Amino acid sequence: MYALQQAKAGHAGAKEEVIRLDRIGKRFDGSEVLRDISLHLRKGEFVSLLGPSGSGKSTILNIMTGLEEADTGTVSIGGQIGYMQQKDLLLPWKTVIDNIALPLDLKGRNKKESRALAESLIDRVGLRGYEHRYPGEMSGGMKQRASFLRTLIASGEIMLLDEPFGALDSMTKSSMQQWLLEVQEAFGLTILFITHDIEEAILLSDRVYVLSSRPGTIKEELGVDFGVGDKRSRLVDPKLLKMKERIRSLL
Amino acid sequence: MILKKKTGHWFYPIAALFLAVLMWQLVVTLADIPIYILPSPLDTVKALLTDFGMIARHLIATLYASLLGFTLSVALAFILAIAMDSFGVVKKSLYPILIVSQTVPTIAITPLLIIWFGFGVLPKILIIVLMCFFPICISLVDGFDKVDGDYLRLFRSIKANRWQTFYHLKLPHAMVNLFSGLKIAATYMLMAAIIGEWQGGTDGLGVYMVRTKNAYALDKMFASILVIVLISVALIYLINKVASRVNHWK
Numbered sequence: 001m002y003a004l005q006q007a008k009a010g011h012a013g014a015k016e017e018v019i020r021l022d023r024i025g026k027r028f029d030g031s032e033v034l035r036d037i038s039l040h041l042r043k044g045e046f047v048s049l050l051g052p053s054g055s056g057k058s059t060i061l062n063i064m065t066g067l068e069e070a071d072t073g074t075v076s077i078g079g080q081i082g083y084m085q086q087k088d089l090l091l092p093w094k095t096v097i098d099n100i101a102l103p104l105d106l107k108g109r110n111k112k113e114s115r116a117l118a119e120s121l122i123d124r125v126g127l128r129g130y131e132h133r134y135p136g137e138m139s140g141g142m143k144q145r146a147s148f149l150r151t152l153i154a155s156g157e158i159m160l161l162d163e164p165f166g167a168l169d170s171m172t173k174s175s176m177q178q179w180l181l182e183v184q185e186a187f188g189l190t191i192l193f194i195t196h197d198i199e200e201a202i203l204l205s206d207r208v209y210v211l212s213s214r215p216g217t218i219k220e221e222l223g224v225d226f227g228v229g230d231k232r233s234r235l236v237d238p239k240l241l242k243m244k245e246r247i248r249s250l251l
Numbered sequence: 252m253i254l255k256k257k258t259g260h261w262f263y264p265i266a267a268l269f270l271a272v273l274m275w276q277l278v279v280t281l282a283d284i285p286i287y288i289l290p291s292p293l294d295t296v297k298a299l300l301t302d303f304g305m306i307a308r309h310l311i312a313t314l315y316a317s318l319l320g321f322t323l324s325v326a327l328a329f330i331l332a333i334a335m336d337s338f339g340v341v342k343k344s345l346y347p348i349l350i351v352s353q354t355v356p357t358i359a360i361t362p363l364l365i366i367w368f369g370f371g372v373l374p375k376i377l378i379i380v381l382m383c384f385f386p387i388c389i390s391l392v393d394g395f396d397k398v399d400g401d402y403l404r405l406f407r408s409i410k411a412n413r414w415q416t417f418y419h420l421k422l423p424h425a426m427v428n429l430f431s432g433l434k435i436a437a438t439y440m441l442m443a444a445i446i447g448e449w450q451g452g453t454d455g456l457g458v459y460m461v462r463t464k465n466a467y468a469l470d471k472m473f474a475s476i477l478v479i480v481l482i483s484v485a486l487i488y489l490i491n492k493v494a495s496r497v498n499h500w501k
């Protein structure tokens with residue numbers, strides 16, 4: 001019953017696809033890392049990629065962003081992508097606001113306007129008052145949020161997030177998850193989210209792709225069909241446990 | 252990071268130094284050692300005060316050559332480090348040669364430089380560049396090199412061009428390294444100038460040292476050594492100050 005339900009997918013609308021990977025294969029130094037990966041994202045969807053360490057999750061994102069070349073298969077991207085890598089990768093010698101505005105600076109935008117845009121979004125990530133601090137003075141969660149905002153500024157509406165909450169304690173993590181859902185709604189984002197954490201994937205996603213261990217293949221594609229209107233209600237839904245069990249048995 | 256830290260860290264080395272100087276003074280005084288064998292600390296300070304004008308004149312010549320050589324070294328180091336960073340071939344060809352070149356004893360080639368370029372300031376500056384260029388260049392190259400690959404990916408994914416990647420990422424990253432190279436170079440630069448002057452020349456502290464040594468005026472020679480030590484410490488202090496300004500985010 002948890003298998004992908006076309007009807008459910010239909011709910012996300014017959015909306016256009018913004019990302020499609022078709023039968024992607026990738027080897028590193030002769031050893032196969034990805035095999036026959038096909039997946040897609042529709043506009044406005046929140047999709048998770050769940051898989052064990054080394055299953056090639058980050059490699060998939062690198063292929064989508066053109067940082068790596070796929071050996072076989074096709075990639076189609078319809079829109080501007082922002083890519084938030086596994087680490088926060090803030091420049092320690094730039095202030096938070098300068099870090100966030102960096103992508104705009106590199107595009108040669110007017111410095112003042114870029115700062116103003118970054119300033120206007122800083123409340124959204126709860127970093128008001130920290131604009132002129134350096135990353136070294138901030139907690140892991142704050143750095144992740146700054147990194148997120150930098151990605152958001154650089155991107156159109158598609159965001160690829162590689163374990164953005166991987167390094168956080170569970171309390172911070174759950175507030176960040178709520179925050180992410182709010183931001184997604186506010187900006188109408190399409191999100192591809194990588195995680196190790198089964199529960200996190202279920203709580204946040206419309207659909208989940210489960211990857212096998214190396215070489216990574218798509219084991220299963222699951223639609224999360226409960227708590228669709230209010231994802232927060234999923235936490236107390238008994239279906240959560242069942243789905244967790246089901247995914248655990250896949251991994 | 253030597254000689255930085257909090258004021259508390261100053262106390263121990265200064266106390267130890269003070270004790271050593273005190274013992275030195277006691278040994279010389281009690282054993283009644285003549286000045287041409289070993290001058291005491293007090294003799295040294297006295298000589299510094301009485302011959303101050305002369306020492307200052309020579310010091311200025313040494314500092315002039317040193318700073319000029321140092322500036323040239325920094326410029327050359329930047330040019331070469333950037334070339335090595337930008338072109339793999341340049342780095343592959345030059346990096347090993349640079350390392351090996353450091354095993355050539357500078358002191359052995361200074362007479363050659365003097366033969367080729369005379370007793371003027373030029374051979375002195377060349378010696379300084381030969382010694383100072385290396386630590387600065389290597390610190391820069393390593394600094395550029397050690398930038399985390401994930402940061403490079405970040406810059407690629409936000410479509411930074413080469414120059415932007417250099418300016419916003421590699422250069423600031425290398426700044427921390429650069430200053431440790433600069434500190435080494437700053438201590439080398441006076442040494443190198445003195446080596447050059449020692450082997451021939453008309454002015455500079457090296458010349459002064461040779462003359463005072465030949466006259467068995469060891470107190471004056473020690474006075475000039477003291478000056479060099481003090482200047483070196485001051486330079487390192489200055490570089491530390493600049494470093495903490497530049498790398499204020501640390």
Ligand SMILES: Nc1ncnc2c1ncn2[C@@H]1O[C@H](COP(=O)(O)OP(=O)(O)OP(=O)(O)O)[C@@H](O)[C@H]1O
Pocket residue numbers: 028029033051052053054055056057058059060086196214
């Ligand atoms: N540039 C590369 N060169 C060689 N091997 C690579 C490269 N990038 C990734 N790999 C290898 O490919 C495999 C998949 O890596 P990837 O980082 O995509 O996994 P992942 O699923 O993101 O793992 P994690 O959950 O630990 O982040 C790993 O075994 C890794 O060592």
Ligand SMILES: [Mg+2]
Pocket residue numbers: 057058059086162
């Ligand atoms: Mg990864």
